[in-house]
Amino acid sequence: MTGQALFDKVWDAHRVLDREDGATLLWVDRHFVHEGSHHAFGKLDARGLPLRHPELTFGVADHYVPTRGREPASEAIARMVATLEANAARHRFRLFGLDDPRQGIVHVTGPEQGLTLPGLLVVCGDSHTSTHGALAAFAFGIGATEVAHVLATQTTWQKKPKRMRLRIEGATGPGVGAKDIALNWIARLGADGARGHAIEYAGAAVRALSVEGRLTLCNLSIEGGARCGMVAPDAVTLDWLKGRPYAPDGADWDSAAEAWTGLATDADAEFDREEVLDAAEIAPIVTWGTSPEDALPITGTIPDPARADGAAAERIRAALDYMGLSAGRPLIGTPVDQVFIGSCTNARIEDLRAAAAVLQGRQAKVPGLVSPGSRLVKLQAEAEGLDRIFTAAGLEWAGAGCSMCVGMNGDIVAPGKRCASTTNRNFRGRQGPGARTHLMSPAMVAAAAVTGTLTDVRPLLSGRAA
Amino acid sequence: MAGWTRHQGLAVGLPREGIDTDQLIPARFMSAPRSAGYGGFLLHDLRMDAAGRPDTDFPLNKPEAAGASILIARRNFGGGSSREAAVYALADAGFRVVAAPSFGDIFGANCVGNGLLPARVTEAEAERLLAAAPCRLTVDLETGTIAGCGDDIAFALDPVWRLKLINGWDDIDLTAAHAEAIDAFAAARRRDAPWAWPRAAG
Numbered sequence: 001m002t003g004q005a006l007f008d009k010v011w012d013a014h015r016v017l018d019r020e021d022g023a024t025l026l027w028v029d030r031h032f033v034h035e036g037s038h039h040a041f042g043k044l045d046a047r048g049l050p051l052r053h054p055e056l057t058f059g060v061a062d063h064y065v066p067t068r069g070r071e072p073a074s075e076a077i078a079r080m081v082a083t084l085e086a087n088a089a090r091h092r093f094r095l096f097g098l099d100d101p102r103q104g105i106v107h108v109t110g111p112e113q114g115l116t117l118p119g120l121l122v123v124c125g126d127s128h129t130s131t132h133g134a135l136a137a138f139a140f141g142i143g144a145t146e147v148a149h150v151l152a153t154q155t156t157w158q159k160k161p162k163r164m165r166l167r168i169e170g171a172t173g174p175g176v177g178a179k180d181i182a183l184n185w186i187a188r189l190g191a192d193g194a195r196g197h198a199i200e201y202a203g204a205a206v207r208a209l210s211v212e213g214r215l216t217l218c219n220l221s222i223e224g225g226a227r228c229g230m231v232a233p234d235a236v237t238l239d240w241l242k243g244r245p246y247a248p249d250g251a252d253w254d255s256a257a258e259a260w261t262g263l264a265t266d267a268d269a270e271f272d273r274e275e276v277l278d279a280a281e282i283a284p285i286v287t288w289g290t291s292p293e294d295a296l297p298i299t300g301t302i303p304d305p306a307r308a309d310g311a312a313a314e315r316i317r318a319a320l321d322y323m324g325l326s327a328g329r330p331l332i333g334t335p336v337d338q339v340f341i342g343s344c345t346n347a348r349i350e351d352l353r354a355a356a357a358v359l360q361g362r363q364a365k366v367p368g369l370v371s372p373g374s375r376l377v378k379l380q381a382e383a384e385g386l387d388r389i390f391t392a393a394g395l396e397w398a399g400a401g402c403s404m405c406v407g408m409n410g411d412i413v414a415p416g417k418r419c420a421s422t423t424n425r426n427f428r429g430r431q432g433p434g435a436r437t438h439l440m441s442p443a444m445v446a447a448a449a450v451t452g453t454l455t456d457v458r459p460l461l462s463g464r465a466a
Numbered sequence: 467m468a469g470w471t472r473h474q475g476l477a478v479g480l481p482r483e484g485i486d487t488d489q490l491i492p493a494r495f496m497s498a499p500r501s502a503g504y505g506g507f508l509l510h511d512l513r514m515d516a517a518g519r520p521d522t523d524f525p526l527n528k529p530e531a532a533g534a535s536i537l538i539a540r541r542n543f544g545g546g547s548s549r550e551a552a553v554y555a556l557a558d559a560g561f562r563v564v565a566a567p568s569f570g571d572i573f574g575a576n577c578v579g580n581g582l583l584p585a586r587v588t589e590a591e592a593e594r595l596l597a598a599a600p601c602r603l604t605v606d607l608e609t610g611t612i613a614g615c616g617d618d619i620a621f622a623l624d625p626v627w628r629l630k631l632i633n634g635w636d637d638i639d640l641t642a643a644h645a646e647a648i649d650a651f652a653a654a655r656r657r658d659a660p661w662a663w664p665r666a667a668g
């Protein structure tokens with residue numbers, strides 16, 4: 001018998017039963033809900049059903065939370081937050097709400113609180129739930145109908161995805177990190193390149209990443225179309241988790257640690273698909289278009305539709321038109337109007353440190369907003385003095401929430417404005433109608449702030465610890 | 467939700483790649499209650515110009531697209547955000563079928579939960595349909611075909627999704643039949659992996 005992959009082991013541990021048609025009923029260990037879950041609670045209420053397992057359900061206010069001042073921008077937004085609070089009170093699940101010191105973006109708060117653990121099945125009505133796979137959880141986003149099903153039954157019907165291993169071998173160069181690795185593979189395989197697959201990230205460059213870096217890498221799995229992304233647990237994982245509020249302790253920790261260690265992919269496990277990247281070849285990356293697959297090394301030139309054909313040419317032309325870019329010009333030197341550092345992709349403490357390392361002692365040439373991923377990240381950043389580096393550089397230090405990632409509460413990029421952003425989606429209108437988003441790492445956004453243009457961060461790092 | 471096996475309707479083409487769910491419905495509309503109807507939000511920022519007037523060049527705004535219930539598009543349709551509101555917008559605007567070479571996984575599942583068919587066709591077939599639209603098509607879930615535009619086109623669909631669309635199954639009802647098995651599973655997991663339950667912290 002061949003061995004099992006990490007994904008197989010976690011899948012099997014959650015299999016309640018298999019249906020003849022090929023669907024499997026899976027047990028859900030953690031269910032995160034947020035303001036957007038109101039449709040699902042509405043469905044539950046319409047049937048008069050109770051929340052089946054309140055102790056495994058956790059709410060976080062993030063998408064609609066104001067990050068500048070305490071007042072939501074509109075009544076509709078205030079109502080979204082209030083509805084979540086009402087649902088939490090009525091269904092008796094824990095909520096990290098507006099008044100909670102642990103409030104933050106669900107994909108930051110969940111891991112931070114030790115709610116996300118290796119070997120767990122984690123779902124949330126949000127596509128970036130793939131983030132939690134960094135801790136070796138099988139974690140994926142679901143829609144409102146499925147959220148209602150999980151609320152009512154603590155289970156979900158799923159068809160087993162195919163397994164894909166993405167090995168990133170070797171070591172990344174200075175100024176290159178998890179965001180660059182992720183955008184690199186998405187550019188190579190396409191925004192639907194991993195559709196139908198559960199990715200296991202492996203290889204020396206992945207092992208070398210901190211948990212924060214792994215969270216960034218797994219966060220972007222969905223941008224390549226994957227069902228989920230996972231990293232096998234190792235000493236880095238265990239060190240990071242130990243002592244977190246909701247993580248096991250005492251004898252439970254010991255038995256958990258033993259179980260987790262056994263989750264790693266067996267040496268003779270087989271994958272449906274295997275891809276290998278050389279980390280040494282990865283340069284800092286920026287996107288130029290309106291899909292995360294439209295990504296290139298910062299040293300590259302803007303694609304020319306004349307060199308593509310058919311639908312691809314049309315798409316490049318439309319993207320350049322929307323983005324206000326000229327084919328064939330270098331990416332470096334493209335002026336930006338503003339910057340944003342935040343989101344579930346890149347607003348953890350290491351992300352803020354990486355941006356601060358570039359900004360320290362320098363002035364931003366364009367305005368920008370820095371929104372930490374959670375209130376605890378905010379506190380820690382302030383304890384380290386990072387907030388003062390940002391404000392001294394001329395950037396605004398805001399509260400924790402989804403903020404400009406989703407264009408909420410007036411945290412938007414104005415029509416036609418160009419934003420260097422640490423977020424995960426450069427879709428048309430994502431950061432506001434007509435907004436032009438370039439995705440990149442926190443260090444690269446800091447470099448764009450300092451120069452007012454898309455810039456290679458590497459020369460700016462010389463003589464600095466990043 | 468009612469099941470269906472055959473749908474006849476007007477097909478309209480949206481010849482674009484990567485129509486993500488942020489385009490299908492921008493986030494700022496998602497606080498509306500469903501009862502308000504989401505059809506007017508569909509593809510809002512593509513259909514309307516900056517002043518909020520309909521862009522008359524946009525395929526869905528053309529008079530010949532009125533009443534369309536089948537949408538044809540290019541690859542990677544419905545990628546991005548898991549927002550089911552994207553499907554509500556399509557369904558409330560009268561769509562029953564979207565045919566494209568590839569779909570976002572979560573979007574596909576959301577479609578099926580709302581009686582909408584995400585029919586996967588090859589790139590060449592999508593181009594053929596785009597060239598023919600607007601036209602009347604017949605989509606058959608039993609035979610897995612799209613008819614009405616030259617030779618019948620076979621579409622790909624997960625067999626689990628096919629059954630669900632045909633039967634109009636509601637998963638919560640189906641799962642209720644397994645309540646005992648689920649409770650037994652939970653008890654066993656609690657015993658074997660007590661660490662999987664959150665430690666009662668503050």
Ligand code: SF4
Nearest residue numbers: 128343344402405406
């Ligand atoms: S930060 Fe952005 S991507 Fe992440 S959960 Fe919030 S809206 Fe979604």
